[in-house]
Amino acid sequence: MAIAKNRADRVMLYDISWQQFENLLKDLGEHRAARIAYDRGTLEIMTPLPEHEYYKEVISIAVQDIAEELAFDYESYGSTTWRRESRMAGVESDNCFYFQNEAAIRGRLDLDLQRDPPPDLALEIDITSKSLDRFPIYARLGVPELWCYDSGELKIYNLQDGEYVESEISLVFPNLAIRELPKLIEQNRENGRRATRQAVREWVRRGGKVEE
Numbered sequence: 094m095a096i097a098k099n100r101a102d103r104v105m106l107y108d109i110s111w112q113q114f115e116n117l118l119k120d121l122g123e124h125r126a127a128r129i130a131y132d133r134g135t136l137e138i139m140t141p142l143p144e145h146e147y148y149k150e151v152i153s154i155a156v157q158d159i160a161e162e163l164a165f166d167y168e169s170y171g172s173t174t175w176r177r178e179s180r181m182a183g184v185e186s187d188n189c190f191y192f193q194n195e196a197a198i199r200g201r202l203d204l205d206l207q208r209d210p211p212p213d214l215a216l217e218i219d220i221t222s223k224s225l226d227r228f229p230i231y232a233r234l235g236v237p238e239l240w241c242y243d244s245g246e247l248k249i250y251n252l253q254d255g256e257y258v259e260s261e262i263s264l265v266f267p268n269l270a271i272r273e274l275p276k277l278i279e280q281n282r283e284n285g286r287r288a289t290r291q292a293v294r295e296w297v298r299r300g301g302k303v304e305e
Contacts, residue, residue: 105224106136111178118174128172130225131183137225141218145187148242149218151278151286153188155293156214159266162297166195170204170212177206180233186215189236192265211235214265218242228257238264240271247275269301 109117114131121127121138130137141149153169160167168191176183189212191198197210215236217227231239232255239250239257249271250257251264263271277296281289296302 102140102142103222103224104138106138107134109134109136111181114176114183128185128187129174129183130185130223130227130230131176131181132225132230133181135225137223139223141187145218148278149187149216151282151289152216152218152240152242152247152274154286154290155274155278156188156190156216158290158293159269159297160192162294163266165192165265166199167192168195168198173204175206175211175234175236177234182230182233184227184230184234186212186231187218188216190214190216190265193237206234211237214238214240214263216240216242219244232256242275245275245279247272266301269297271301273302 109131114136117136118129121129126140128139128141130139157167157169159165170189170191172185172187173189174183174185175189191210192213194210194213198204201209211234213236215231215238217223217239219242228239228250232252235252237252240263241248241250249260249263251260252258261272263269274293277292278289281292
């Protein structure tokens with residue numbers, strides 16, 4: 094096993110077997126701030142910074158507020174460790190959601206990608222600061238849609254033929270201009286979280302367009 098510590102908030106481990114990965118997950122435990130990603134022997138452990146956590150929370154809550162305004166059934170599984178040994182892939186997204194497959198996992202606490210569908214949507218914050226490319230990991234796990242927020246921009250990626258393709262349209266919310274969400278958040282950030290949530294809900298009611 095080789096170790097390379099790139100920054101104070103990130104550690105890279107190389108030549109990690111699947112069993113070592115599983116053992117490390119047990120050692121780290123469930124109640125931790127660090128996030129992990131594993132790709133064919135390479136493991137990244139990251140500790141998120143306050144700015145990262147703010148946008149993770151505000152975008153995650155926006156997803157839920159949008160779903161409720163549209164009367165969509167959904168479920169959120171936060172930073173669950175999704176992994177498949179046969180694909181040598183594992184990742185903890187900043188948040189993840191079920192929409193299209195919500196009925197298949199409703200009320201379940203024992204999800205396993207060996208038998209259950211992956212989340213329909215995963216959220217990644219500040220993806221350029223992460224050394225390990227998460228796109229191939231998510232692709233091998235079969236997550237249909239990724240939202241990647243970075244430096245005030247939200248990009249949407251849809252899985253097509255095993256690769257992610259950037260898209261203007263969300264598979265989950267095809268009738269909303271989802272890429273406009275960061276502008277809406279910034280317009281209301283200084284007014285507080287409650288005001289931001291109200292703005293998101295009003296935005297959905299008027300058709301998902303941000304007013305200048």
